[in-house]
Amino acid sequence: MDLLDFARGPALQVALGIFVLGVTWRLMSLLLLPRLRDKSVPKKGTLAAPLAAVWEVIRRTWPDKVFARQTMVWHVNGFVFHFGLAIVILFFAPHIAFFRDLLGISWPALPNNAIYAVGALTVAALVISLIRRFANPVQRLLSGADDYFSWLVTFLPVITGLLANSHLVARYETLLAIHILCVAAFLIWLPFGKLMHTFYVFIARGQTGAHLARRGAQL
Amino acid sequence: MSDSNTLGELFARRGVSRRVFMKYAAYTASLMALPPAMTTAMAQGLANARRQSVIWLSFQECTGCTESITRSFSPTLEELIFDFISLDYHHTLQAASGHAAEEARLAAMAENKGKYIVVVDGSVPIKDGGIYSTIAGISNLQMLQETVADAFAVISVGTCAAFGGIPYANPNPTGAVPISQIVTDKPVINISGCPPIAEAMTGTISYVLSFGAIPELDHLGRPLAFFGETIHDRCYRRPFYERGMLAKGFDDEGARKGWCLFELGCKGPITYNACATQKWNGGTSFPIQSGHGCLGCSEPGFWDKGSFYKPLSAGIGDVGQYIAGAAAAGVALGAASAAIARRRKNKAMREG
Amino acid sequence: MKLESIPVHVTGSATGMAGAILTEIAELLEQLADNNMSGAIDLRGLPMTEEDRIRLEDRLGRGEVSARLDVAGMSEVWETSYPGVWWIRHRGGDGQIAAEEIAVTQIPDILVSPEEDVRAAAVRINAELYSTETSASEEEASHV
Numbered sequence: 001m002d003l004l005d006f007a008r009g010p011a012l013q014v015a016l017g018i019f020v021l022g023v024t025w026r027l028m029s030l031l032l033l034p035r036l037r038d039k040s041v042p043k044k045g046t047l048a049a050p051l052a053a054v055w056e057v058i059r060r061t062w063p064d065k066v067f068a069r070q071t072m073v074w075h076v077n078g079f080v081f082h083f084g085l086a087i088v089i090l091f092f093a094p095h096i097a098f099f100r101d102l103l104g105i106s107w108p109a110l111p112n113n114a115i116y117a118v119g120a121l122t123v124a125a126l127v128i129s130l131i132r133r134f135a136n137p138v139q140r141l142l143s144g145a146d147d148y149f150s151w152l153v154t155f156l157p158v159i160t161g162l163l164a165n166s167h168l169v170a171r172y173e174t175l176l177a178i179h180i181l182c183v184a185a186f187l188i189w190l191p192f193g194k195l196m197h198t199f200y201v202f203i204a205r206g207q208t209g210a211h212l213a214r215r216g217a218q219l
Numbered sequence: 220m221s222d223s224n225t226l227g228e229l230f231a232r233r234g235v236s237r238r239v240f241m242k243y244a245a246y247t248a249s250l251m252a253l254p255p256a257m258t259t260a261m262a263q264g265l266a267n268a269r270r271q272s273v274i275w276l277s278f279q280e281c282t283g284c285t286e287s288i289t290r291s292f293s294p295t296l297e298e299l300i301f302d303f304i305s306l307d308y309h310h311t312l313q314a315a316s317g318h319a320a321e322e323a324r325l326a327a328m329a330e331n332k333g334k335y336i337v338v339v340d341g342s343v344p345i346k347d348g349g350i351y352s353t354i355a356g357i358s359n360l361q362m363l364q365e366t367v368a369d370a371f372a373v374i375s376v377g378t379c380a381a382f383g384g385i386p387y388a389n390p391n392p393t394g395a396v397p398i399s400q401i402v403t404d405k406p407v408i409n410i411s412g413c414p415p416i417a418e419a420m421t422g423t424i425s426y427v428l429s430f431g432a433i434p435e436l437d438h439l440g441r442p443l444a445f446f447g448e449t450i451h452d453r454c455y456r457r458p459f460y461e462r463g464m465l466a467k468g469f470d471d472e473g474a475r476k477g478w479c480l481f482e483l484g485c486k487g488p489i490t491y492n493a494c495a496t497q498k499w500n501g502g503t504s505f506p507i508q509s510g511h512g513c514l515g516c517s518e519p520g521f522w523d524k525g526s527f528y529k530p531l532s533a534g535i536g537d538v539g540q541y542i543a544g545a546a547a548a549g550v551a552l553g554a555a556s557a558a559i560a561r562r563r564k565n566k567a568m569r570e571g
Numbered sequence: 572m573k574l575e576s577i578p579v580h581v582t583g584s585a586t587g588m589a590g591a592i593l594t595e596i597a598e599l600l601e602q603l604a605d606n607n608m609s610g611a612i613d614l615r616g617l618p619m620t621e622e623d624r625i626r627l628e629d630r631l632g633r634g635e636v637s638a639r640l641d642v643a644g645m646s647e648v649w650e651t652s653y654p655g656v657w658w659i660r661h662r663g664g665d666g667q668i669a670a671e672e673i674a675v676t677q678i679p680d681i682l683v684s685p686e687e688d689v690r691a692a693a694v695r696i697n698a699e700l701y702s703t704e705t706s707a708s709e710e711e712a713s714h715v
Contacts, residue, residue: 017538031553033560098532102533113461245661250615
């Protein structure tokens with residue numbers, strides 16, 4: 001069994017298994033906690049809880065006027081690498097083939113050179129976010145091993161994917177194997193660290209919205 | 220069997236001038252991407268060479284490699300190889316059989332000591348003392364070891380000889396191994412492929428004959444001239460791959476328009492061979508051109524890389540039931556975590 | 572079934588390769604003219620479409636000299652309309668093009684009578700002229 005067979009075989013199986021196990025575990029352990037029942041009377045014009053939850057998630061995608069000047073650059077940078085990541089993962093033809101094999105569904109792809117450009121932008125945005133985390137004193141104070149490690153396991157699949165596609169540094173089969181192993185590492189780590197925000201962000205923001213929509217404070 | 224005359228003299232006796240070497244050298248040098256300037260050197264090398272004694276050993280093989288080398292692209296031009304070499308032993312092509320054939324082999328070995336080339340197709344089983352393949356009463360292992368002892372070089376043709384191939388595939392009940400695992404003290408050239416392209420075999424033999432040297436090899440012992448690039452890098456359907464236009468079935472719209480076969484399992488990106496440039500049957504076509512993805516037949520272990528029809532970006536193992544089990548376990552763990560949390564909360568509320 | 576009637580075609584339009592090769596020919600021809608250095612371009616190794624090859628052949632045209640070689644199949648050698656630029660096309664026994672090159676030289680090596688063959692011919696002609704036994708000097712000329 002060579003490196004690529006290992007990466008496509010046991011490594012991916014174990015990684016997907018741990019990913020599913022970890023995500024369901026952490027989601028269930030949260031969702032099965034006792035619910036806080038708010039028995040106070042909701043203020044006039046309150047949206048129903050589910051609607052308020054959705055609205056809060058949408059509202060938070062853009063910084064509030066008060067913070068806009070300070071945070072806009074970093075907010076946009078975050079958009080670039082999140083959307084970049086989504087575009088590269090979801091619209092590169094070989095990735096779509098991966099999803100089709102796993103889930104049975106398929107959709108149209110974007111041309112490779114477009115994906116490559118987006119991938120390069122994603123790498124740039126990721127590097128900028130790392131520099132910011134390190135250079136800004138407040139962020140450096142707040143950042144721990146989880147933050148840096150989560151950054152690393154997100155960065156590696158993108159950079160190895162770009163290297164593989166441009167046939168640089170090593171033979172293609174080696175680069176492909178390394179890329180798949182980096183994706184496996186990402187999948188294994190995701191449920192257990194800061195990367196879990198992938199699922200938590202919607203629950204947390206939604207919960208805040210549902211709770212505080214009925215209160216007097218106007219958000 | 221062996222001849223003290225040079226090839227030039229042999230052909231002259233037949234009324235063929237040395238131009239035949241120039242033409243053959245031009246053809247071979249072109250195939251191997253040698254600079255045109257080397258043509259003259261190769262032609263002279265050939266003309267001054269003596270008929271090369273070649274002993275072809277066939278072990279755990281299907282004879283496909285012999286079929287490939289005898290299906291000449293350019294009959295006449297390709298057949299010249301059989302004039303340049305003296306094929307002193309070959310199960311399928313020789314007239315002799317039985318004891319006479321074995322005696323011919325031993326005589327060739329003695330007469331050309333240190334100068335003959337051994338071509339091997341098929342792997343060699345070594346389990347249980349090598350009893351799973353025997354010829355003339357001795358195991359393949361024994362025949363290989365005794366024949367290569369005084370050889371100048373060994374050429375393993377076909378993926379079976381080069382990397383183990385079909386017999387080596389899971390579970391490998393006979394303990395088949397590649398030739399290079401047994402022959403460690405002589406130069407071994409691997410010309411893999413299932414079967415290999417005829418020109419890859421003849422071109423390499425011609426090179427060794429003309430220059431008396433081994434051509435440049437890659438990390439798996441294959442001549443770079445034929446195995447230096449992947450199928451993907453020379454595939455004429457590459458523009459479709461680059462545009463993300465992949466066929467999704469063997470008879471869908473994409474397949475009929477000749478789109479890339481990545482999603483149908485093509486192993487072109489990880490397979491090193493000359494199929495996309497040399498092609499087969501005189502440059503007629505190759506698997507991808509005929510609508511089927513590359514199997515990766517010139518790579519080690521190609522039978523054990525999962526389905527031929529799963530794309531390279533997909534996992535090999537079956538994940539379905541695995542995932543279901545993992546999800547169930549996750550739910551159970553989550554419920555347990557939540558139960559513990561609730562108990563702690565109730566305890567705190569009671570105490571507080 | 573003939574090769575041409577198999578309905579598997581790889582078609583392509585011109586890629587501009589002809590122009591690139593012409594530039595290289597010009598350079599080689601200059602080398603030949605100034606320094607008497609011969610050169611060659613192997614056409615088979617280049618990614619040319621059929622259209623490219625036709626364009627190149629048309630552009631170079633044909634000069635005064637052309638030769639047919641009957642050795643291990645048919646080969647054609649002709650001087651293009653540019654003296655010193657020769658086109659060499661080798662065909663195998665079945666008529667397929669086996670190798671093709673453009674040689675920039677005063678005379679392609681393959682047209683020159685090989686030394687050893689000339690020496691052997693000198694011996695042979697003398698033997699035939701002065702020998703009384705005609706059968707001994709006849710060789711079986713079987714073209715390979």
